[in-house]
Amino acid sequence: MKFNDGFWLLKSGVKPFYGLQIVQAKSNATGYDLQVATRPIRHRGDTLGGPVLSVRVHSPTAGVIGVKIQHVLGEEPTTNIQLFPDDGPIPDVAFPTSDAGKNYVLKSGDLTAEIAENPYTITFKSPTRTLTESGYRHQAVYNVPSEWTTQSASHSSCTAQDPVSNPNPESLPPIIRYLNAELNISPGELIYGLGEQFGAFVKNGQSVKVWNQDGGTSSDQAYKCVPFYITNRNYGVFINHPGEVELEVGSEKVSRVGISVADTTLEYFIIYGATPLEILERYTRMTGRPAILPSWSYGLWLSTSFLTSYSSETVSTFLQGMKQRDCPVRVFHLDCFWMKQYEWCSFTFDPDNFPDPKTYLAEIKEKYGVKICLWINPYISQLSPIFKEGVKGGYFIKRKDGTPWQWDLWQPGLAIIDVTNPATRKWYCDKLNALIDLGVDAFKTDFGERIPHASVVFHDGSDPMRMHNTYSVVYNEMVFNLLKERFGKDEAVVFARSAATGGQRFPVHWGGDCESTFEAMAEAMRGALSLTVSGFGYASHDIGGFEGHPPPEIYQRWVAFGLFSSHSRLHGSSSYRVPWIYGEDAAKTMAKFVNAKHRLMPYLYNLSIQANTNGHPLMRAMFLEFPEDRTTHYLDRQYMLGPSLLVAPVFVPQGEEAEYYIPAGKWTSFFHSERTIEGPRWVREHVPIEELPVWVRPGSVLLLGPDGIGRPDYDYTQGLEVRAYALEMGTTVKVDVPLGRGVALAGSVAVRRLEADDGGIDVNVTSGIQVMSKFLVQ
CATH class of the missing domain: 2.60.40.1180 (Golgi alpha-mannosidase II)
Incomplete structure (x- = not known):
């Protein structure tokens, strides 16, 4: 949110209350509780007016210091980001000290916060330099006239104004109150992340709203918004707020990041790391690590595409054609029209195209060795045969008058399941269980961004503003956990479009709707890089682009990019993505890259283990x-x-x-x-x-599986080729060999560069691991 008119003036009608000086400070085991006045306090009379900011400076775990700013102290909200969902915080941590009651110091690991009393400032330091600071008048309450905040996502989205979905919209209060904090940007400091953003990778100069929207890959909207950014100055910032967070990244005050929320509490954490990967380790410890994915999910996914024919003849022809061209499909995906039109979601195969779905799925799984993925979403059309079940059971998000919230975008009279209701979750999962019984192995959990927030009520009383982004995490978690229950802990995978903080625990995520151009391919890459510096371990995209029909050249370039991404899916809108449509040379190119990815699986699966244990992205x-x-x-x-x-x-x-x-x-x-x-x-x-x-990279050792193995899930301990690249004399590199199931390892391969003139290598392997060939590239 921009409150200023230039640097010196405020916008018309804006009234600020800046944190100016500490009037009370109490230390505790993890930090300090401060009372910060928003007016100069010279005598008792000055204490009789103006808000006071309650600020808690604390450390939840080593190398992390949080600042929690509260304006109004009331009940804690029920919808929050879950912190430390995996193993809990690593205790430590904090060592508060004070200097004659005027300055306060909090040390956590190698991160130090120095707090000055008057003027009130907080400076964050590493052992070698100042990282950033929240300087004088960098914390504030702003009263803002509602008429010029109407561009905010929270007040102007179509769900708030659409007369069908919201026939009796509530008027805004005349004044909207924001909490704001600013952090300094040093010369040369660059900022990245904030979820899957498709614009410039370096975020300096951008205004970013952490508010999930369905805007494609060519706009400033994003499907996966995350209030976390990382800098090239050895720290990251995590804003612990599940709702709308607005950031001005050097876009209002060019040497500051401005963070604002229309709420009574704003909390952020400074996360220090000697390296960027160490920052991600600490951040994902706080918000959750990506799950281990089944080895078969790394193979090639082929979709029916969106508006195309789903007949059994078409599917069989495509799967057979891929097999004949040495482009074996490991996952076959049926997109929306596996269900009847106007009935999404009914969770019932269209009987006109699939009269016996169980037999049909069993046949293609047996003949082509594929897993089956189905498209689903959390929306239910009023023409779906299960809509009345949902109304009767109270399974949908409701308006304040108790009727289901509905609108006509995407499907007629569409309602949205209320994932905060345990009965809804059971009802929804029962529908998915029936599909699993038919032979389905995974689900594409589409949508989850268009979640209403105006004049609606959730079952558990959650604040709709805080649920808008959070919904995507609960939705994907629900489906992911069902698959874990049915297939086992390390066999679950969803193909999700929406996400928020913590959503990295339920992979995999793809980049949404993109065009079939080089520009869109670059957008997909920027989105993936932005997502993976935001704590997500995996990233995928529609190979060839979703909209339009790519020229053969763009298709082949995108195939190469897609098969060297963590997960690889061929998917389009109104045209197919099988390679021979783009020429038989395209099929030969695809076969080459599919084989390369299969051979790299011992390496890639090890990366999956690192994502799960350390939070390092692939x-x-x-x-x-x-x-x-x-x-x-x-x-x-x-x-x-x-x-x-x-x-x-x-x-x-x-x-x-x-x-x-x-x-x-x-x-x-x-x-x-x-x-x-x-x-x-x-x-x-x-x-x-x-x-x-x-x-x-020089000094690397790669373990490759057998040439022409034909699938990503195989025994990674047998038939290995060991390649050592530019090892220095006397150097030993040890490489783990994964079992391909969870984080378990079968053993290791140790490669030592001999010091003799012949420059050979010595390879030692754990018992049971078979190396078929080895060579050194000098």
Whole structure:
């Protein structure tokens, strides 16, 4: 929210109450409780007016310090972000000290907060430098006339104004009260994250609303908004608020991040880390780590697409064609029209196209070795045969008059299930259980962003503003946990579009509706990089783009990008995405990349274990791995797939040169090991349509599965090829070998570069692990 007119003036009608000086301070085991006056206190009479900010500066775990600012102390809200959902906080932690009652210090791990009494400021420091500060007049209550806040998501979305969904809209109060905090941006400091944002990867200069919306990939709206950002200055900021959070990232005051909420409480945490990955470890410890996903989910997903034919003949032809062209499909996805039109969601196969769905699914699973995924969402059309069940049971979000909230967007008279109601969750899961009994293995949990927040009531009394984003987490958790119950802890996977803080625990997430252009492909990458620096371990996207029909060139470039993403799905809107539609050469290219991904599974599955145990994403922005190389801080058209593979998708037409950056060291081409590049340097080259620049980091050891294995789920302990890249003399690198089930390891492979002149390698393996070949790339 922008409160100022320039730097010196306020917008018309805005009245601020800035935190100016501490008038009372009490220490406790985890920090300080402060009372901060919003007017100068010179004598007792000055205490008789104006709000007082209650500020708690505390540390919940090592290396993390929180600042909780409260204006009105009342009941704690019931809808909150769940903190430490996995293992709980690591205690420590805080050591509060004071200096003659005028200055206060809180130390947690290597992070220190220094609090000055008058003027009131908080400065956050690492062992080597100042990270950021909340300076004088950087905390405030703002009274804002409601007429100029109407652009806020909380007051102007179509759900608030639509006469069908909200026939009796409530008028806004004349004044809306915001809490605001500002943090300093140092020269050269760059800011990233805030969920899946499709605009510029570096967020400096942007206004960002943490408010989920269904806006595609070409706007400033996002499906997965997360109130967490990470900087290149060794810290991250997590705003602990589940509702709408507005951030001005150097976009109002160019050297500050402004954080505002239309609420009585604003809490943020400064998270220190010596490296960016350490920051993500601490952040995901607080908000949850990504789940381990089944090994089969890393294979190729093929969709029916959206508006296309779903006949059994079409499906069988496509699956057979993929198999014949060495592009084996591991997951077959049926999109919306597996159900009858106008009846979404009925959770019933359209009898005209699927007269015997159980037999049909069993046949294609047996013949083609695929898992089955179905499209679902939390919306129920009034023409669905189960709509009256939902009304009678009270399973839908209600208006304040007790009637179901409905509107006509997407489906006629659409209602939305109330996930806060235990009876609703059981009813909904019973419908999904019946589909699992038919042979379904996974669900695409679409939508979850258009959740009403005006004049509605949730079953458990949740604040609708705080539920709008939170809904997506509860929805995906509900489906994910059902799959865990049916198939086992490490066999659950959803393909989700919406998410919020904590949603990383229920993967995988894809990037939503994008066009079939190079620009949209770049949007998808920026969204994925932004999401994975926001605590999410996995990222996917619609290969070829969702809208439109991609030219063969764009399709092939996107196939390469998609198969070097964590999860790979072919999906479109009104056209198919099987490769031979784009030419038989496209099928050959796809076969090459599918095989490469299968062979890389021992490496990729290890990355999944790291995501689950440490919060490290598979797809990593370059600065996560190379924070000391300032060039990497701006890169958003290439990424690291784990610590060892640099992937540089091509975004330019044939005939133009692609450009990407190689950090320091001797890097080796993954596909052409005879080719090496010495970095740091920029590379400009013509990349053949069937190629993808993939470079292996010096000092890496890769374990590859057998060539032509044909699937991602196989025995990772057998038939391994060991590749060592540019190991220094006398160096030993140990690589874990996963079992492919949960976090369990089968053993390890230790590779040592011999010091003899022949420059060979010595390989030692744990008993039971079979190495078929080994070689050193110098």
